Every structure is written in structure tokens, then in C-alpha cells.
Amino acid sequence: MTEQEDEFFEGKRPWSIIKDEVLRSYLSPYMAKVNRLGQSIILVDGFAGPGVFDDGLDGSPLIICKAAEKFAAGKYKAFFINKKKKYHDKLESVLRKGGWLGAATPILGDTTEILPLLPNLLGNQTVFLYLDPFGPTGSPFSLLEPFLKRSKVHSTEIVVMMHMPIAHRLAARNAVESGKGDHPKIQKFHQAMSRIFGGDYWKPIMFSSDLTTEDRESQLISAYCDNLAAYLPYTGFCPVREGENDRVKYFFVFASRHPDAMLLMHDAMLKAYFKRIHEDAYEGTLFENIDWKDSLSKKGLKEAIVENVKIQPGITRKTLWINIVHRYFMKYQKSDFLLVVQQLVDSGELICPTPRKTKRLNESCELFLANE
Numbered sequence: 001m002t003e004q005e006d007e008f009f010e011g012k013r014p015w016s017i018i019k020d021e022v023l024r025s026y027l028s029p030y031m032a033k034v035n036r037l038g039q040s041i042i043l044v045d046g047f048a049g050p051g052v053f054d055d056g057l058d059g060s061p062l063i064i065c066k067a068a069e070k071f072a073a074g075k076y077k078a079f080f081i082n083k084k085k086k087y088h089d090k091l092e093s094v095l096r097k098g099g100w101l102g103a104a105t106p107i108l109g110d111t112t113e114i115l116p117l118l119p120n121l122l123g124n125q126t127v128f129l130y131l132d133p134f135g136p137t138g139s140p141f142s143l144l145e146p147f148l149k150r151s152k153v154h155s156t157e158i159v160v161m162m163h164m165p166i167a168h169r170l171a172a173r174n175a176v177e178s179g180k181g182d183h184p185k186i187q188k189f190h191q192a193m194s195r196i197f198g199g200d201y202w203k204p205i206m207f208s209s210d211l212t213t214e215d216r217e218s219q220l221i222s223a224y225c226d227n228l229a230a231y232l233p234y235t236g237f238c239p240v241r242e243g244e245n246d247r248v249k250y251f252f253v254f255a256s257r258h259p260d261a262m263l264l265m266h267d268a269m270l271k272a273y274f275k276r277i278h279e280d281a282y283e284g285t286l287f288e289n290i291d292w293k294d295s296l297s298k299k300g301l302k303e304a305i306v307e308n309v310k311i312q313p314g315i316t317r318k319t320l321w322i323n324i325v326h327r328y329f330m331k332y333q334k335s336d337f338l339l340v341v342q343q344l345v346d347s348g349e350l351i352c353p354t355p356r357k358t359k360r361l362n363e364s365c366e367l368f369l370a371n372e
């Protein structure tokens with residue numbers, strides 16, 4: 001792994017850019033929001049790396065420190081764990097130069113040993129846990145469980161990078177199909193998969209011969225999110241890849257107790273992913289000046305809105321958007337949602353009796369179907 005590790009930090013890969021862009025654009029509003037809760041904030045980067053890439057771009061520790069300093073200075077403690085001394089030392093010097101040492105602490109050690117100690121030391125702090133290992137075996141479900149099981153009254157967010165090529169290798173579908181599923185090496189791989197995903201629900205998905213690789217991956221990550229949602233109900237994921245036609249490298253997966261965190265993550269992921277995919281597809285062509293937002297479809301949005309209002313008459317526009325994002329994560333953008341709701345009210349298909357100064361709707365407007 002060492003040579004691969006060094007290569008990783010030589011310069012940002014395009015998929016790494018999506019990943020860091022999501023983290024960056026999520027953390028600023030997240031830090032501003034949790035700062036208002038008034039609890040101290042604990043930020044943990046379990047697989048931190050050296051802090052800067054060789055080409056000078058920020059790694060996750062710096063992205064975290066910059067957002068924390070800007071929006072919650074003096075209110076946070078950040079912990080950056082590295083198993084490799086070389087990266088630990090570099091990170092320490094980068095943190096010192098930035099003036100962050102004190103609020104930020106680099107820790108030399110193995111996250112799989114250090115992280116289980118943390119939940120016992122925690123009280124009512126707000127916790128953000130970021131896990132970006134090289135492969136999924138670095139973040140077994142048992143590592144997350146103590147954080148997932150924190151009391152409901154505390155704010156807890158978990159972000160995990162799920163590496164897909166290694167998950168396919170461990171599932172070894174071709175070996176299973178050719179009757180070698182009982183081979184001890186394959187059995188060991190499968191035990192690793194069950195540890196990563198916290199159960200063996202991955203088997204029918206990964207062994208299915210009716211699904212495309214993409215479908216297998218998104219079903220697997222959806223099922224993983226369902227598993228996380230048993231503890232933290234608002235989950236979502238974003239594929240991280242070089243371009244539209246490239247294989248998924250990672251899924252950026254998150255889980256939170258709060259719907260606002262899901263909304264922030266939805267916006268951050270939608271923008272980082274579709275902007276990158278748009279650039280990859282159209283760079284250097286006549287279409288490069290078209291806004292990436294125009295490539296997003298509104299197909300099915302009107303029906304989803306009407307269906308939701310039918311199920312929950314009197315639902316506010318704010319809750320309606322939470323429901324849409326929860327059900328169709330990363331599919332629709334908020335501006336399109338607002339437009340379609342307004343059009344439905346203007347055309348009389350939806351009714352909004354909430355008193356307001358103009359015809360324009362606001363977040364607390366209650367919505368009903370016209371013919372009910």
C-alpha cells in the first residue's frame with residue numbers, strides 16, 4: 001500500500017476533487033449551524049493524511065480547520081488520526097504553520113484502535129466523524145456503531161467514503177458464480193464484507209446476475225444507508241468518479257439525526273457532482289458555457305409533490321422539500337422545487353390558505369390538494 005499511498009498524495013485526482021468539494025461546501029454551513037447549538041464541537045478525521053497534497057491543494061484536515069476557524073473559532077476541537085508517521089509529522093507541521101495546533105490535535109496511531117475509546121469520553125458535544133480510508137475494510141460497521149448509538153439529544157454526523165472497486169473484489173461474484181464460494185480465501189473476503197456493511201444483506205445484491213455493476217453498487221449503498229438510518233435517520237450518498245462514463249471510485253455516504261444536515265449535504269453533493277460531470281462532458285466544446293444546473297431534470301417532480309401533499313394535507317413547503325430530498329436524494333434542485341410548487345398553486349392544482357402579503361409562497365405555507 002505504501003507506494004500507492006504516496007502516489008495518492010502526489011496530486012488531486014478528479015474524483016478526489018468532487019469528494020473535497022462536497023466536504024468543503026458542506027462544512028461551512030454545518031459549522032455555522034452547529035455553533036448555534038451552544039455545545040462544544042468535536043471534529044474527528046480518522047484517516048487524515050498529511051493535510052496538503054504535493055501540488056499544494058488542501059487535504060481534509062485543512063478543509064476542516066478552515067471551516068471550523070471561520071465559523072466556530074474557539075468552540076471546536078479537531079482530532080486528526082494517522083497511522084503513518086510520515087503523514088502525521090507533515091500534518092503536525094502544517095497545522096503549526098496555520099496556527100491551528102491547540103484547537104487541532106494530530107494523533108499518531110491506528111484509528112481502528114483509537115476511535116473505539118472516544119465515545120466513552122464524550123458527553124454532550126456535537127460530533128462530526130469523517131472516515132476516508134483507502135479501502136472499505138478501514139471502516140467496519142462496528143467502528144461506527146458507538147457513534148450511531150449516541151443519545152438522540154446530541155448532534156452526531158457521520159461521513160464515510162466507501163471504496164467500490166475493493167468491495168467488488170471482496171464480494172468475488174465471479175468466483176461465487178463458478179462454484180468457488182466455499183473456498184477459504186473467498187469465505188474470508190465475505191466475512192470482511194459483512195464486517196464492513198454490518199450484516200450479510202450485501203450478498204443477494206452483489207451476487208445478482210440480473211443487475212448491472214452500477215445498479216449493484218447503488219443498491220448496495222442504499223441498503224447500507226438503510227442500515228445507518230436505523231440509528232441516524234437522515235442519510236444519503238453521492239457517487240465520486242472522474243466523469244459520467246467512468247466507474248464509481250467511492251460513494252460519499254453520510255448519516256445524520258437532523259433533516260437540515262441532509263438538506264445541506266444534498267445541496268453540496270448535487271452541486272459538486274453535476275458540476276464536475278458537466279465539466280468532464282463539455283469542457284472544450286460548444287456547450288461548456290451552459291450552466292450545469294440546466295442539465296438537471298424536473299421529470300417526476302410535479303407528481304412527487306402532488307403525491308406528498310395528498311398523503312399529508314396541510315404539509316408546509318419546508319417539510320415537503322425535506323420529504324422530497326429524503327425520498328429522491330440528489331435528484332432535484334431546490335430552485336426547481338420552489339418553481340413547481342408555485343406553479344401548482346398559481347394554476348389552482350394546489351391550494352395554500354396560509355395568509356401572506358403577496359401570492360408568493362414561503363417556507364411555512366401550508367399546502368392542500370384543490371379537489372379534496
Ligand SMILES: C[S@@+](CC[C@H](N)C(=O)[O-])C[C@H]1O[C@@H](n2cnc3c(N)ncnc32)[C@H](O)[C@@H]1O
Binds near residue numbers: 005049083134
Ligand atoms: C485516503 S487517505 C486520506 C486522505 C485525506 N482524507 C485527505 O483528504 O487528504 C487515507 C489515510 O489514512 C491513513 N491510514 C490508513 N490506515 C489507517 C489506520 N488504520 N489508522 C489511521 N490512519 C490510517 C493513510 O496513511 C492515509 O494517510
